Amino acid sequence: xxxxxxxxxxxxxxxxxxxxxxxxxxxxxxxxxxxxxxxxxxxxxxxxxxxxxxxxxxxxxxxxxxxxxxxxxxxxxxxxxxxxxxxxxxxxxxxxxxxxxxxxxxxxxxxxxxxxxxxxxxxxxxxxxxxxxxxxxxxxxxxxxxxxxxxxxxxxxxxxxxxxxxxxxxxxxxxxxxxxxxxxxxxxxxxxxxxxxxxxxxxxxxxxxxxxxxxxxxxxxxxxxxxxxxxxxxxxxxxxxxxxxxxxxxxxxxxxxxxxxxxxxxxxxxxxxxxxxxxxxxxxxxxxxxxxxxxxxxxxxxxxxxxxxxxxxxxxxxxxxxxxxxxxxxxxxxxxxx
Ligand SMILES: [Zn+2]
Numbered sequence: 001x002x003x004x005x006x007x008x009x010x011x012x013x014x015x016x017x018x019x020x021x022x023x024x025x026x027x028x029x030x031x032x033x034x035x036x037x038x039x040x041x042x043x044x045x046x047x048x049x050x051x052x053x054x055x056x057x058x059x060x061x062x063x064x065x066x067x068x069x070x071x072x073x074x075x076x077x078x079x080x081x082x083x084x085x086x087x088x089x090x091x092x093x094x095x096x097x098x099x100x101x102x103x104x105x106x107x108x109x110x111x112x113x114x115x116x117x118x119x120x121x122x123x124x125x126x127x128x129x130x131x132x133x134x135x136x137x138x139x140x141x142x143x144x145x146x147x148x149x150x151x152x153x154x155x156x157x158x159x160x161x162x163x164x165x166x167x168x169x170x171x172x173x174x175x176x177x178x179x180x181x182x183x184x185x186x187x188x189x190x191x192x193x194x195x196x197x198x199x200x201x202x203x204x205x206x207x208x209x210x211x212x213x214x215x216x217x218x219x220x221x222x223x224x225x226x227x228x229x230x231x232x233x234x235x236x237x238x239x240x241x242x243x244x245x246x247x248x249x250x251x252x253x254x255x256x257x258x259x260x261x262x263x264x265x266x267x268x269x270x271x272x273x274x275x276x277x278x279x280x281x282x283x284x285x286x287x288x289x290x291x292x293x294x295x296x297x298x299x300x301x302x303x304x305x306x307x308x309x310x311x312x313x314x315x316x317x318x319x320x321x322x323x324x325x326x327x328x329x330x331x332x333x334x335x336x337x338x
Contacts, residue, residue, distance in 0.1 A: 003114030004057040004319040009047030010327075012320045017056060020111065020118035025071030028122035030081060032063040034138050035112050036310065037322045037334040038085075038146055039172045040263055045323050048265060057319075058113030059085035060145040062138070065126075066116065074123045080133060081126040082296065083119055084288035085109055085146050090124030100124075100289035113319055115338035127292040129300070139307025139335055140299045143177070147333070148295060148306040149288030150261050151177030151238070155185055157259030157282040158234035162186030167223055167251045168208070170238030170262060171199040173309040173333040176206055178236040178261075180304060183207025187234070191226060193219055193247075199332060202308065216243055220250040232256060237283070240264045254278035261286055310335040 001019040006012050020029055035058055043049040062082040065075050075081065088095050088103035095103050107120045119125055133141060140148075151174050160166055166182040168175050171194035182190050183206060192203035195213040203211065212222045224231060231253035237245055240262025248258045249269075260283030274281075298304045312331035314322050322334035 001115060002317070003111060006044055006051055006055045006057050008051060010045065012045065012057065012323050014317050014319050017111070017114065020116050022067060022069045023118065024120060025069035026121050026123065027069045028065055028072055028075060028119050028126060029067040029116060030061065030063040030119060031066050031116050032061055032112065032114070032338055034062070034142050035114070035316070035336050035338065036060050036142060037113070037319070037326055037336070039174060039326070041323070042327055043263065043265065045327060056111035056114070058111060059109050060142060060147070061109070061112040061117050062141045062145055063117070064132070068122060072122045075126060075128060079128040080131075081128050082141055082144050082292055083109065083125040083127070084149065084292070086285065087120040087125040088289055089121050090289065095124065098287055098290045100287045101285040102287075113316065113336060115316070125289065127289075127296060129296055133300070137299060139310050140305050141296070142335070143306035143309060144288070144292060144295045144299065146288060147173045147309060148177045149291045150174045150286040151236075152181040152291050152295065153286035153288070154178045154236040154238055154259040154261040154283070155181035155234070157257070157261070158236050159257040159259075159280065160185040160187050160234045163188045164233040165189045165191070165227055167191045167193065167232040167235045167248070168238065169193050169235065169244050169248045169251070171196055171203065172238060174261060175236065175238035176202050176309055176332070177306050178238055179203050179208050180206040180306060182234070182236070184298075184304065191223060191232065196329065198311070202332070205308070216247060217250070219247050223251040227253070234259070236261070238262050240267065242267050245269070249274070249277055249279055252277070252279045256280070257282065259283055309333045313337065
């Protein structure tokens with residue numbers, strides 16, 4: 001089997017890898033009709049997060065169950081399943097509180113940029129759809145594995161309410177799906193921060209009412225102008241830099257909430273400004289597993305179409321180009337077909 005392997009900065013190769021096999025009795029092996037490149041894959045790709053050895057890449061997946069270990073009870077061959085980028089038992093206290101990415105047995109799922117994938121803790125991790133979906137739904141179901149669930153968590157963590165005013169910092173796939181999530185949750189005004197035309201168009205399609213192109217303190221100033229000097233009820237931080245985090249906090253009204261899902265790189269918060277901001281902060285790796293049943297229903301009903309964030313489709317053997325296009329911001333998100 002061939003799959004994507006990262007060797008160092010800007011060096012992704014499509015090469016022979018061992019085919020996944022059942023290791024633990026709780027594992028499942030699934031075959032993937034589609035997989036994709038994540039914005040978070042770009043951190044190690046850009047060398048910002050060093051990789052020590054050759055690393056199999058990819059953590060977003062959906063597909064057909066090919067094989068299950070003898071300890072798997074709820075899944076069988078031939079079912080179509082979706083899981084999160086972290087495997088979880090879905091039974092421990094953290095899982096039962098809905099924080100499956102903090103599962104006491106959480107295990108990262110890696111190596112999904114390949115035709116087949118081993119998923120640990122299959123019973124807890126994978127959610128089966130009622131039917132095997134049509135091909136045209138695959139992209140939207142794949143998006144649930146990470147980006148859509150992460151956008152949804154950002155909106156929920158930011159306490160988006162019907163009639164509320166929302167700011168979304170970050171115009172990557174997660175930010176755009178944060179816009180879609182806020183719209184679904186009934187936000188009245190959604191201000192998307194973006195200076196990229198194609199992304200602005202998609203943000204508007206997903207429900208953004210205003211676009212702000214300024215960044216940093218200028219961006220904050222613009223949000224204040226748009227909200228009568230008050231700031232937003234809810235701000236979704238979907239980048240993970242010092243500038244984006246501070247922009248999020250300063251755009252929030254006193255008593256409002258920031259939902260932060262951008263993996264922080266070099267972010268340090270000073271106590272005093274935070275203290276006087278009166279802002280709620282909640283975030284982290286999205287517990288995508290919690291939302292899968294609900295989001296699967298929304299996709300099957302045609303209510304949401306998060307697969308629209310994929311604006312580049314490539315055969316899996318061109319995975320290196322998929323990374324380059326996202327790195328150079330020529331693509332929002334790359335879908336790969338094994
Ligand atoms: Zn757990």
